[in-house]
Amino acid sequence: MLNTPIILQSSELFQTITHAKNVLGFTLLLDITAIDNLHKKRPASTRFELVYILRHAAFKETLLYKVSVADETLGVESISSLFGSAEWAEREVYDQYGIHFINHPMLKRVLNHMQFVGHPLRKDYTITKGQYCTSSQDLMDEMKPLLKHRNLDLNNDNLMVVNLGPSHPASHGTIRTLAALDGETIVAAAAEIGYLHRGFEKSCENHNYNQIIPYTDRLNYCSAIMNNIAFAKTVEEMMGITLPERGIYIRIIVAELSRVIDHLVCLAAGLLDMGGQTNYWYLYNPRDNAYDFLSKLTGARLTNSYMRIGGMAHDLYEGWEGDLRDVLTKIDFGITESLKMITHNRIFNDRLQNISPVSAKQAIDYGFTGPNLRASGVAYDLRFAKPYYGYETFDFDMVIGSVGDTYDRMMVRFDEMNESMKIIRQAMSRIPDGDINVNDRRITMPAKGCVYGGIEDMMNQFKLVIEGVHVPKGEHYGSFEAANGELGFYIVSDGSGTPYKVKVRPPSFYHMAAYPKIIENYQVADAILTLGSLNIIAGEMDR
Amino acid sequence: MDVSNTHLLDEAVVTTTIDAVINWGREASLWPFVFGTACCAIEFMSTAASRYDISRFGAEVLRFSPRHADLLVVAGTISYKQAPILKQIYDQMPEPKWVIAVGACASTGGFYDNYTTLQGIDEIVPVDVYVAGCPPRPEAIIDAILDIQRQLKREKSFEVRNTEFKGKLDDA
Numbered sequence: 001m002l003n004t005p006i007i008l009q010s011s012e013l014f015q016t017i018t019h020a021k022n023v024l025g026f027t028l029l030l031d032i033t034a035i036d037n038l039h040k041k042r043p044a045s046t047r048f049e050l051v052y053i054l055r056h057a058a059f060k061e062t063l064l065y066k067v068s069v070a071d072e073t074l075g076v077e078s079i080s081s082l083f084g085s086a087e088w089a090e091r092e093v094y095d096q097y098g099i100h101f102i103n104h105p106m107l108k109r110v111l112n113h114m115q116f117v118g119h120p121l122r123k124d125y126t127i128t129k130g131q132y133c134t135s136s137q138d139l140m141d142e143m144k145p146l147l148k149h150r151n152l153d154l155n156n157d158n159l160m161v162v163n164l165g166p167s168h169p170a171s172h173g174t175i176r177t178l179a180a181l182d183g184e185t186i187v188a189a190a191a192e193i194g195y196l197h198r199g200f201e202k203s204c205e206n207h208n209y210n211q212i213i214p215y216t217d218r219l220n221y222c223s224a225i226m227n228n229i230a231f232a233k234t235v236e237e238m239m240g241i242t243l244p245e246r247g248i249y250i251r252i253i254v255a256e257l258s259r260v261i262d263h264l265v266c267l268a269a270g271l272l273d274m275g276g277q278t279n280y281w282y283l284y285n286p287r288d289n290a291y292d293f294l295s296k297l298t299g300a301r302l303t304n305s306y307m308r309i310g311g312m313a314h315d316l317y318e319g320w321e322g323d324l325r326d327v328l329t330k331i332d333f334g335i336t337e338s339l340k341m342i343t344h345n346r347i348f349n350d351r352l353q354n355i356s357p358v359s360a361k362q363a364i365d366y367g368f369t370g371p372n373l374r375a376s377g378v379a380y381d382l383r384f385a386k387p388y389y390g391y392e393t394f395d396f397d398m399v400i401g402s403v404g405d406t407y408d409r410m411m412v413r414f415d416e417m418n419e420s421m422k423i424i425r426q427a428m429s430r431i432p433d434g435d436i437n438v439n440d441r442r443i444t445m446p447a448k449g450c451v452y453g454g455i456e457d458m459m460n461q462f463k464l465v466i467e468g469v470h471v472p473k474g475e476h477y478g479s480f481e482a483a484n485g486e487l488g489f490y491i492v493s494d495g496s497g498t499p500y501k502v503k504v505r506p507p508s509f510y511h512m513a514a515y516p517k518i519i520e521n522y523q524v525a526d527a528i529l530t531l532g533s534l535n536i537i538a539g540e541m542d543r
Numbered sequence: 544m545d546v547s548n549t550h551l552l553d554e555a556v557v558t559t560t561i562d563a564v565i566n567w568g569r570e571a572s573l574w575p576f577v578f579g580t581a582c583c584a585i586e587f588m589s590t591a592a593s594r595y596d597i598s599r600f601g602a603e604v605l606r607f608s609p610r611h612a613d614l615l616v617v618a619g620t621i622s623y624k625q626a627p628i629l630k631q632i633y634d635q636m637p638e639p640k641w642v643i644a645v646g647a648c649a650s651t652g653g654f655y656d657n658y659t660t661l662q663g664i665d666e667i668v669p670v671d672v673y674v675a676g677c678p679p680r681p682e683a684i685i686d687a688i689l690d691i692q693r694q695l696k697r698e699k700s701f702e703v704r705n706t707e708f709k710g711k712l713d714d715a
């Protein structure tokens with residue numbers, strides 16, 4: 001069933017969403033985005049429309065609202081007073097589309113730099129028009145109100161302001177946090193992102209569906225295949241197709257392996273930040289074994305581009321079971337050895353427990369999903385709430401934490417790896433023979449031999465390469481339980497081989513939005529570990 | 544090293560040029576600053592980890608302060624927003640310094656030919672070695688380090704490099 005939006009008037013927007021939250025129980029705001037109708041074949045009533053995506057407290061239902069924006073400079077009422085996650089989401093819409101939000105506390109750019117002129121996701125912005133940036137902003141416009149709110153003064157209270165990042169070994173990529181310190185303690189913080197904004201959404205509007213697969217690889221590059229699957233699955237839902245059994249099993253196996261790899265990298269890096277270098281070797285080295293398996297299977301170590309719309313590039317190779325079993329044994333060993341070193345380790349426990357706890361209510365308000373949300377004790381996992389690919393037939397557990405501190409966030413990941421390996425082992429024993437791709441010439445490429453041998457197959461391949469897979473007109477929000485949380489794609493199709501619009505709902509974006517708030521009152525050294533435990537992946541956050 | 548033993552004082556004295564001695568030392572003690580921003584940085588992590596182990600080539604002392612480093616490894620996409628920071632870090636590194644552009648993005652912008660991405664870091668800093676790949680395998684990154692080692696052997700050790708370079712962010 002497709003998730004299509006309910007149309008609202010902009011005057012009733014705030015009330016309806018308040019009602020949806022307080023009465024209907026849609027407490028998790030997943031995403032806000034906009035559509036520019038400028039190039040639509042049939043003219044729409046207004047140029048811009050806003051789309052709000054919400055999820056119910058029981059996590060099964062999604063609700064989409066769509067609002068026409070009569071005048072983008074006047075904009076619509078901000079809902080940031082209702083949802084914490086709305087603050088950055090609305091900033092992004094403002095940045096990319098230039099739509100104003102009334103009563104927003106800090107409406108400024110979030111992804112593009114401050115010297116940027118124009119709004120890149122508007123259809124009349126040329127994709128290649130880059131703009132040089134000569135300096136960074138000082139972020140004091142965000143810091144000053146924060147300090148004022150706390151009755152603090154930079155000079156009188158003897159505070160020091162430091163930048164953590166954007167180029168800092170522990171900032172895991174390109175994240176900048178400005179922190180006001182009282183001694184070692186952070187009293188206020190503001191974060192700046194967008195250093196790895198690579199125009200994913202604009203690129204999608206200029207490529208056909210299968211060409212987008214390599215771009216999705218580079219969203220969360222620690223678990224590239226999962227992004228492939230999430231995207232392909234959404235498009236397949238729009239086309240109303242289901243993969244043959246074997247294809248689904250392969251997807252489950254590689255997805256769960258990617259989840260394990262993602263968690264391994266997160267934990268290895270997190271423990272390294274803490275000085276646990278031995279753990280780094282134990283956790284990182286089996287990951288290289290997993291990469292050996294993946295490169296044998298897909299030809300690439302990191303950015304695999306293994307999936308296609310309607311299936312995948314090719315079947316498993318002969319002898320894969322032995323290789324994979326070997327990888328799992330090595331990962332098992334790495335996890336066991338690492339846990340041996342940390343479980344009763346005083347330093348590990350003292351440095352992580354009760355650091356930056358996030359309560360269940362706060363986590364939902366911030367828009368947390370995935371292991372970070374489960375660490376706060378919320379039993380939400382799409383594989384359980386809305387099972388796809390037959391996850392309900394597998395025997396595995398959901399791992400949840402209790403207080404949502406840095407310790408819980410890390411330990412949830414440790415245990416989730418074991419659960420994922422359970423799934424892989426079951427899938428390996430049950431995987432059937434048969435096709436891996438849907439048997440439809442409008443979607444799947446003919447075999448290479450046939451393309452060289454017959455004119456029909458050659459034409460078929462030509463059309464699929466040049467025009468792409470045609471997706472029926474419409475719009476849909478598809479979601480997937482990725483390693484970091486709910487990875488969603490909101491796709492608008494005009495019936496052609498190229499999407500009219502693609503919006504990613506990246507889990508890391510919302511985790512990062514909460515980060516400056518949750519590190520307050522903790523020390524700088526704690527903040528580094530908290531960042532590691534949230535597993536912010538810049539590629540996915542900044543897109 | 545270009546060493547000619549003249550046998551004047553048996554084995555006790557070796558005559559050579561100062562360049563050869565200094566470059567011999569530099570060659571096996573490159574201190575990289577890893578400007579890792581994206582996917583390529585993950586492959587750099589693998590390069591540093593035990594399987595590929597860049598310490599075999601004397602380049603394992605990863606410095607996270609540009610003032611301690613002489614090899615800038617740019618691994619990942621550099622956006623226009625990131626560009627001034629890269630430039631600042633390059634400027635903070637003392638001479639002599641070398642730059643490796645790891646991966647398609649750092650070399651040319653890669654397949655991000657769009658409004659966000661700098662179309663190659665050589666628009667703002669001089670580059671000595673480009674590494675192809677998206678991401679390059681760890682072996683390719685090691686090969687680039689070896690390339691730098693071969694290059695620097697032929698250089699004058701007291702000369703400031705790249706004086707004529709003018710990037711887009713340098714003041715006109």
Ligand code: SF4
Pocket residue numbers: 218303581582583584618619620645646647648649653676677678679
């Ligand atoms: S070259 Fe490829 S792998 Fe490297 S940063 Fe760019 S997109 Fe990522």
